[in-house]
Amino acid sequence: MAGNTFGRLLRLTSFGESHGPGVGGVLDGCPPGLELCEADLQEELDLRKPGQGPTATKRREADRVRLLSGVFEGRATGTPIAFYVVNEDQRSGDYGDLAELFRPGHADWTYYKKFCEIRDHRGGGRASGRETLARVAAGAIAKKILSRHGVAVHAACLELGGVAAPADAVGPENLAQAFRRPYFAPSEAMVALWNKRVEEARAAHDTLGGIVLVVAQNVPVGLGEPVFDKLEAVLAHAVMSVGAVKGVEVGEGFAAARLTGSQNNDELLPGGTFASNHAGGILGGISSGQDIVLRAAVKPIASIPKKQRTVDTMGRPREIIVGGRHDLSAIPRVIPVLSAMTALVLADAMLLQCRMDAAS
Amino acid sequence: MAGNTFGRLLRLTSFGESHGPGVGGVLDGCPPGLELCEADLQEELDLRKPGQGPTATKRREADRVRLLSGVFEGRATGTPIAFYVVNEDQRSGDYGDLAELFRPGHADWTYYKKFCEIRDHRGGGRASGRETLARVAAGAIAKKILSRHGVAVHAACLELGGVAAPADAVGPENLAQAFRRPYFAPSEAMVALWNKRVEEARAAHDTLGGIVLVVAQNVPVGLGEPVFDKLEAVLAHAVMSVGAVKGVEVGEGFAAARLTGSQNNDELLPGGTFASNHAGGILGGISSGQDIVLRAAVKPIASIPKKQRTVDTMGRPREIIVGGRHDLSAIPRVIPVLSAMTALVLADAMLLQCRMDAAS
């Protein structure tokens, strides 16, 4: 109920604050027998590590994950898999004056009001992007479950600071290789353009948002539930639960609002195929076997080194310049998180559907 | 788990098929003492009734709702409130050949595969828009809970078939009165433009989509939960669970991806106010006390009276022209549903937050 657990049969409970002892999670419901080790989680975590690339903060942590339970002799036992990452580089001093001031665009003020004026203000506390470590670690396990069924989840940046990649830059191979490029860019050409855009923003003491594409390939038909837990509803929940995301769409998404029925329908062809994929792989809330295609809108990072108006805990007007070590765009670090959340939803939906097939 | 229940403390379980005996729902968790009668539900249901306005199907049903439990002497008792609407006008004959053919853009094929090749094919069965009756009836109760706290939920059409209302047409009063106009239009001028667009589509034997705005006013600070159940995540879940919706955004939404941090941040002012509302009333997943603003993309209706390619249950290629009595756009009927889902989420979040305030 308190918002720190996600999933149904595959269920992640997350804990930890930015400047507390550490962050971690418990993933319950992993099928027994799955081959798993710390390196599987570390590999995904390394993709979201701070201190990488042109948009990065200077905060550097090893972010070494440790498995605390649920794995025996290299395989999941079916019991809860707990994992933990120690917070190593916590310069709380950087955040000293934030005990009294609310940063615009952050959760500071709303947490303060929600939690009866008690909060761990250091670095955003629980609202810090550091909680996404648990999502990515759990997502790594979800991806291993999915890969046993041949399902792959890819993600890339489509647009940064208003500079969009051309549609033809986002083909299947470009997508699969995006995680190797800065910004998870679909091509080297985009890296150059986005470097330029980032330099402009840095010079202007400002930050940038963007749009992320997530594609899941080889998804079996039948995932998702009718009515309230349609696959796209649960995906939207998952994706919008990531800090900076303010919009999500599936298939044609907002563009579908401008198409006619005859343009937007995907005709069925023999062999379980379709003439097009405007639906983004989901029909009536259930996966159709086509690629699942979703996009998320990521807002610009709220921490800007510019003077802004705000108030303090006494309600008095103040001004603030947010110091600390901050990224210029959330895009590079949010992409592995969106990929992880998508994997968690699909693995969970797959476990639910396996059960129905087996019971019927 | 099977997708027919929504909510945490205020929890709706929905049942019923398009051409079965009826549709209904059970709303559990309503606070005792709420004044409630069948007319409260009927009033909202009448807003989504078929057979109204220029985009409507010819199917006509009274859709008379009946309360089966949970209300005594005009007040909710705190026990489950069940309600039920009989299906009166079920010309199943219209759908006879759909037992074997899958309609493009519908859930026919995915349900068939998901549910082990068993399905009630008549009129979409469980996947029919008729299930939204339960959402609207429950939403009416949610709105009464909210109104005790002064919260109001309004909805309007922003765009239909690519014809958008100008930004200045969507002020507070226009919004509050939209439910009285065809299409829930923000102004009479838009009604005329959209009538024209609808006539074009009808002549072209095609259907239209659109964009819907939902605004919740006077929402208290502190609703929503951290991390996975951010208020916007649960709203996105609720909104994307409605049949034809393919995208959702909060505040600036996708436009935020193109703003810089200094443009997108909402500065805090004394008195719990803000200099702007780019965030759409939600910061860090928690309501800020500003208006909650969300938009949903609605795809064009999939039932078109045009020849389309499809397959039959044997996998053979076929052609289909979808007959029956269908709407030309989902917009007018989906708007009360989106409004209801928003109300359910907010009332549920409010009940959760009441508890925290009381317990602390």
Place this chain on the structure above:
Amino acid sequence: MAGNTFGRLLRLTSFGESHGPGVGGVLDGCPPGLELCEADLQEELDLRKPGQGPTATKRREADRVRLLSGVFEGRATGTPIAFYVVNEDQRSGDYGDLAELFRPGHADWTYYKKFCEIRDHRGGGRASGRETLARVAAGAIAKKILSRHGVAVHAACLELGGVAAPADAVGPENLAQAFRRPYFAPSEAMVALWNKRVEEARAAHDTLGGIVLVVAQNVPVGLGEPVFDKLEAVLAHAVMSVGAVKGVEVGEGFAAARLTGSQNNDELLPGGTFASNHAGGILGGISSGQDIVLRAAVKPIASIPKKQRTVDTMGRPREIIVGGRHDLSAIPRVIPVLSAMTALVLADAMLLQCRMDAAS
């Protein structure tokens, strides 16, 4: 959260008051393809009908159940199965003075305090035994799911008003036939003894309790979850949720407290068998493949035609003689309910385990 839903993958939501329009339920998660019709539910409901046998109330209702959704052409579709029973014989007048008086041993006072002094006082309202109709109807569906896997659930009375059946009266055949005898007695000899005990109690204007045995046969190994959702924990939850039940035990139960380890352990033999079944078919919370054996203690019915002290809604001391039409013992009517709850737990556990087997 509000206590009207039970189960995980197979989930029953119940609604209805004793003297409202009717009572019913929604069972979500039934595997598609299960053969099902109203007669399947009616057959089980008839076993708990009032007006039967020597302990019965004079209230007579047909209790005709109607399926409202989820079944098409004689088979479950996998969507929610709603069922409903109209309240036909509601002499609310019998309960007129109960609006102000709290009956000892009933939920009257606690409901009044819990629900902010609002309650449907007629016949116990939501706290009436009539809510068990929904349990029995849903249990009938659960039993059909179980029977596809060869699992059978039997129940019998072991003791009534302090008169216990001898241990040798409760063999496998006696158990399977108990539902055909008054009191679900394990033998005809017990019927005679219990008739005599009932007559004594009736003459004394008093009521009786008893002990019920439930046995599930042919349960597969592996049902139940570790730690918090051990099979016996979920069974205890289910059984103790039935109105008059005040105790539950599995296998040796309380007697195990007096055995030594060497007496209580069940040695393992080849072929998945055991030398004894002191554990009642559950080891470490997981079914072992042996018969699951549980017993429930049922308190005497609280409605007695004797003067008792109580208070009214103003807190003033009063006296009450509970009139109305009441049973002399809950035993005969509670037995089908306990059998139904056991079936719901086992079917749910089986669906959960199917999933794991399929996913691994």
Place this chain on the structure above:
Amino acid sequence: MAGNTFGRLLRLTSFGESHGPGVGGVLDGCPPGLELCEADLQEELDLRKPGQGPTATKRREADRVRLLSGVFEGRATGTPIAFYVVNEDQRSGDYGDLAELFRPGHADWTYYKKFCEIRDHRGGGRASGRETLARVAAGAIAKKILSRHGVAVHAACLELGGVAAPADAVGPENLAQAFRRPYFAPSEAMVALWNKRVEEARAAHDTLGGIVLVVAQNVPVGLGEPVFDKLEAVLAHAVMSVGAVKGVEVGEGFAAARLTGSQNNDELLPGGTFASNHAGGILGGISSGQDIVLRAAVKPIASIPKKQRTVDTMGRPREIIVGGRHDLSAIPRVIPVLSAMTALVLADAMLLQCRMDAAS
């Protein structure tokens, strides 16, 4: 779903195996502002520590608990409270041959079958009593929540190895001080008798069970939910989920089956009091304001140093003498666990009820 999470608004997720890196838990939903430190948890954990008293194993661990999140400057923040205890004394060698043999009376065989023949066999792995550390630590937090409302939870041993304490030994003060005595005995006299009984059992190379009493005082009226989540049902779930428990009863419990209605009913007196407490403080599933009284039956420990028949993983008949370091009775260590589970249920129920009061 996988059984490692318990609770609704106050929700414990537990993880860890007996011989893995450690055991721990995450408690979500603690009200913000609660004063809390590691010593609060440690104090309760010390009560269940091994190596204490006459029935104890020789395994000695500091069992030092560490808070990983959710507490800031000595107070709960309302975010998840994670805690962790390192496994220090893990002589896995003691359990080497258990990789192939199933111990009678343990979860070995059922886990092996449930989890696809994969399991951490060392010391019972997840099924070890060591998982109860998480329950006790979380229970310590629940008790702090309860104590703010004046609620106290006490527990004592009523019977060990068939030797029962006399009814008059269990008065309010004896109960409150039981935790200071060996066996949580209600009096010094019982300590002597139980020491004698334990010596007999030790000499006979056997183990003992017993009966535990839990009493909650000063519980407010109105806790618990109707129908499926009656307070006694949730308590039964909680109590039966503890490893060695095979029976649970509330108030008169099984004895109620032999009382008549006039003997068992508790008459209401002015001032919210009752003439007796046969019901054990729960009427119609809702707390009545009287003491909540429950008893649990604890089976004798299954690990006995006697030759027993069993099978190996190949299904072949074998003999086993369970070595390792084991307790002679679970009673002393299970009592703090039962007390903790009761506290978790009551605190959760109280948070749920706070919400209703606030919302109405």
